[in-house]
Amino acid sequence: MLRWFEEAGASSDVIISSRIRLARNINTYPFSTRITSEQTDRMLADAGKVILTLPVAADFHDYLLEDLDEVQKEALVERNVISRYLEKQEKAMFFASEDEKNTIMLNEEDHIRIQCIESGLNLREAYKRAGYLDDCIGKEITYAYDDNFGYLTTCPSNVGTGMKASLMMHLPALGNSRKIQDLISEVGHFGINMKGLYGEDGTGCGHIYQISNQKTMGQTEEEIIANLENIAQQISGQERECRRQVLKNDRSKLEDEIYKSYGILKYSRRLKFKDAMLFLSELRLGLSLGLLEFQEKTDFIVYQLMIGIQPANLKLIAQKDASEDVLEEIRARFIRENLPLIN
Amino acid sequence: MLRWFEEAGASSDVIISSRIRLARNINTYPFSTRITSEQTDRMLADAGKVILTLPVAADFHDYLLEDLDEVQKEALVERNVISRYLEKQEKAMFFASEDEKNTIMLNEEDHIRIQCIESGLNLREAYKRAGYLDDCIGKEITYAYDDNFGYLTTCPSNVGTGMKASLMMHLPALGNSRKIQDLISEVGHFGINMKGLYGEDGTGCGHIYQISNQKTMGQTEEEIIANLENIAQQISGQERECRRQVLKNDRSKLEDEIYKSYGILKYSRRLKFKDAMLFLSELRLGLSLGLLEFQEKTDFIVYQLMIGIQPANLKLIAQKDASEDVLEEIRARFIRENLPLIN
Numbered sequence: 001m002l003r004w005f006e007e008a009g010a011s012s013d014v015i016i017s018s019r020i021r022l023a024r025n026i027n028t029y030p031f032s033t034r035i036t037s038e039q040t041d042r043m044l045a046d047a048g049k050v051i052l053t054l055p056v057a058a059d060f061h062d063y064l065l066e067d068l069d070e071v072q073k074e075a076l077v078e079r080n081v082i083s084r085y086l087e088k089q090e091k092a093m094f095f096a097s098e099d100e101k102n103t104i105m106l107n108e109e110d111h112i113r114i115q116c117i118e119s120g121l122n123l124r125e126a127y128k129r130a131g132y133l134d135d136c137i138g139k140e141i142t143y144a145y146d147d148n149f150g151y152l153t154t155c156p157s158n159v160g161t162g163m164k165a166s167l168m169m170h171l172p173a174l175g176n177s178r179k180i181q182d183l184i185s186e187v188g189h190f191g192i193n194m195k196g197l198y199g200e201d202g203t204g205c206g207h208i209y210q211i212s213n214q215k216t217m218g219q220t221e222e223e224i225i226a227n228l229e230n231i232a233q234q235i236s237g238q239e240r241e242c243r244r245q246v247l248k249n250d251r252s253k254l255e256d257e258i259y260k261s262y263g264i265l266k267y268s269r270r271l272k273f274k275d276a277m278l279f280l281s282e283l284r285l286g287l288s289l290g291l292l293e294f295q296e297k298t299d300f301i302v303y304q305l306m307i308g309i310q311p312a313n314l315k316l317i318a319q320k321d322a323s324e325d326v327l328e329e330i331r332a333r334f335i336r337e338n339l340p341l342i343n
Numbered sequence: 344m345l346r347w348f349e350e351a352g353a354s355s356d357v358i359i360s361s362r363i364r365l366a367r368n369i370n371t372y373p374f375s376t377r378i379t380s381e382q383t384d385r386m387l388a389d390a391g392k393v394i395l396t397l398p399v400a401a402d403f404h405d406y407l408l409e410d411l412d413e414v415q416k417e418a419l420v421e422r423n424v425i426s427r428y429l430e431k432q433e434k435a436m437f438f439a440s441e442d443e444k445n446t447i448m449l450n451e452e453d454h455i456r457i458q459c460i461e462s463g464l465n466l467r468e469a470y471k472r473a474g475y476l477d478d479c480i481g482k483e484i485t486y487a488y489d490d491n492f493g494y495l496t497t498c499p500s501n502v503g504t505g506m507k508a509s510l511m512m513h514l515p516a517l518g519n520s521r522k523i524q525d526l527i528s529e530v531g532h533f534g535i536n537m538k539g540l541y542g543e544d545g546t547g548c549g550h551i552y553q554i555s556n557q558k559t560m561g562q563t564e565e566e567i568i569a570n571l572e573n574i575a576q577q578i579s580g581q582e583r584e585c586r587r588q589v590l591k592n593d594r595s596k597l598e599d600e601i602y603k604s605y606g607i608l609k610y611s612r613r614l615k616f617k618d619a620m621l622f623l624s625e626l627r628l629g630l631s632l633g634l635l636e637f638q639e640k641t642d643f644i645v646y647q648l649m650i651g652i653q654p655a656n657l658k659l660i661a662q663k664d665a666s667e668d669v670l671e672e673i674r675a676r677f678i679r680e681n682l683p684l685i686n
Contacts, residue, residue: 252672256612267606269599329595 003100005079005307007299009120013288014236016168016208016303017117019080020126022134023153023162024112025144031154032109040091040107047106048093050140056133060095060102071320074312080117085109102129104137109154110162112137121232123165123225131221150217160217165228167211168197169235170303172285173242175207183235191215192231198277198306206277206306211235243289258286262342265335270328276309276335295341305338346443348422348646352463356631357579359511359551359646360460362423363469365477366496366505367455368487374497375452383434383450390449391436393483399476403438403445414663417655423460428452445472447480452497453505455480464575466508466568474564493560503560508571510554511540512578513646515628516585518550526578534558535574541620541649549620549649554578586632601629605685608678613671619652619678638684648681 004017025031029043051057065073065086076082081100085108086092092107105113114137116130144152151162158164174180184194191214199205211232213224246254261282265271271279284302286292294300307313309331315322318330347360368374372386394400408416408429419425424443428451429435435450448456457480459473487495494505501507517523527537534557542548554575556567589597604625608614614622627645629635637643650656652674658665661673 252613252668256675259610259612260607263606263608263610264603265606266610267602269602270595325595332599 001099003079004117004119005100005303006301007119008301009118009122011121011236012119014169014171014239015121015232016170017119018121018123018126019115019117019164019166019168020123020130021116021164021166022114022130023110023151023158023164024114024134024137025152025154026111027142027144029111031144031152032107032111033154037091043111044091044093044106047112047141051095051104051106051137054136054140056136057095057104060097060104062095063093065089065092065094069320071312071315075310075316078310078313079307083108083113083115086113101126102133104133110158112141121167121229123167123229127165127221127225158216160215161219161221161224163213163216163221163224165213165225167228167232169209169211169232169239170207170281170284171209171235171239172207172281173246174235174239175209176246177242179238179242180209183238187211187231187235188214190231191227199274205274206281208277208281208306243285247289255286255291258282258291262286262292262339266339268332268335270325271309271332271335272328273309273311273331276331277306280306280309280335292342295343298340300338300340305335308334308338344442346422347460347462348443348650349644350462350642351644352461352465354464354579355462357512357514357582358464358575359513360462361464361466361469362458362460362507362509362511363466363473364459364507364509365457365473366453366494366501366507367457367477367480368495368497369454370485370487372454374487374495375450375454376497380434386454387434387436387449390455390484394438394447394449394480397479397483399479400438400447403440403447405438406436408432408435408437412663414655414658418653418659421653421656422650426451426456426458429456444469445476447476453501455484464510464572466510466572470508470564470568496559501559503558504562504564504567506556506559506564506567508556508568510571510575512552512554512575512582513550513624513627514552514578514582515550515624516589517578517582518552519589520585522581522585523552526581530554530574530578531557533574534570542617548617549624551620551624551649586628590632597632598629598634601625601634605629605635605682609682611675611678613668614652614675614678615671616652616654616674619674620649623649623652623678635685638686641683643681643683648678651677651681 026043026047029035029039052062073087077084077087079100081096081103082094082105086094086105089107094106095104101117103115114130114133116126118126146152150160153159153162171180174183187194192211193214194209194211197208197210213228261279265279265283280302287302311327314327314330314334322330369386369390372378372382395405416430420427420430422443424439424446425437425448429437429448432450437449438447444460446458457473457476459469461469489495493503496502496505514523517526530537535554536557537552537554540551540553554571556571604622608622608626623645654670657670657673657677665673
């Protein structure tokens, strides 16, 4: 069973994944800011039992946060299976489908968080599944809901639909052209947040960016999704145009950069995360543009490597207590072994 | 028939080649500073005829400088077959053996310049051959010679033995350690010149250095060679010690640099000469230290690529009027096609 980051979806030249997240609370328990430890235990037991018995959750695995060690938890955060918020909770549980496309988190910032991810541009499928999970749970549990406000949530910013729709985008051409900062402020006018992922300075290490809706109220779920799709298509158009321009004006330099990146990825003995992300970004661009080709037909997905080379995921497959130095060696080996040969 | 840069000689971990050059003049013609054009014609005809009929020169090819175009001449300079001085002369001729180990130049700074090159540390063999050529020519031509001074030459710095012995050395570890500048001034105290080759700033692009004797008078040929060998062995010892230290303290980083260099060389689509020299230098170091291994047994010599990627030699095999941009592409392709696969 392929996980969402092991397959390519629609518009995958630019869009890596689509995610829908729904925030829900149980009306019989205080919100997380006021809930006691004992109430949390009961909430987890109640909600956990309901979800475990849902037919739709039959292929979900259930996890108690306390059963996982730090590396396991961190690796799940890196793979977007659970949120950073959940990982930091003292008590929590979650349910995740084997393909890691669906997660239900209990005792996150809200009692219940439903998250569905799809490869490429496919917010509608992600929303369909999240909505279905929401309906199934909502039949057994009475949500905190207000006829005027909609779903009530711990943080006011989520009240209403309780929905956050987001897209992960790969924008190497825009990123290199420095148009990206303008774009980030521009999309704000259309109610969209845009930020770089995997980087401390918000510039998006590996040119990976996330866009998401700012508001959850005053718009229907369909309107939120349509608006985000619309903005994503405009950004994608700009990125593709920018790539065309580079191809037209600087093809030889671009090809060289992409092939050099491949050579470094294929032969390095040590790689820092940030450097590896940049080289993988070049490789992803080169594959999208057809500038390089693998020797044999392959289902290789660059983002899969971007996930795999993150520290905790590397530690999981190699050595849990690996130092930064050792991790760099493990990262280089992991890439060497997983990167197909090119012509 | 292998050329000197297509084979590895003694101490080839550090020493690329040994060269002996003898300066001789014909006592019946004025030195080059005072010779007329008409006398030059006669000198070339006379000396040319003598050399053409020497049995020892039977496998030499003879060339008139004027028959060669700019790219051909420049390529010969790059391969050390002829000197930059000769290349700039209006009239000149030269004889070169097919393995490019032996050259006799006519109308260089002196009437006759004999040059013999060997791979690795082998000044004695080079001297033996140069001496033999010298004896053969000297039997037919009366050299300008003074019992007190020895051989008389155009430039006073060559008077005496008329001999310049030189070694080309690869000093990547010393070069990176910045001890090289100290070394350059230090060897001066022992009558040795040391300079970086292939670089405008004297630091030696690709960490290739040349050492040679400063004086040609007051020492016999044997003493000059023994002194140069002695200094070369001391420098080699320092270089090897420096490599051992890096291996001991920074093996993982060194391996990574070497493999990254290989990856870049193997996949680049464009390469500037200076960058390529640095990556090839890393590769040469890696092979010397056994840090990387070729998949199949091969006679591959890194310095052969260093010769091959120089502008005129590239133009010769590809396109004589290639622009700098096109040359970078040709250079990258040449390296890709000639670099064996590693494990």
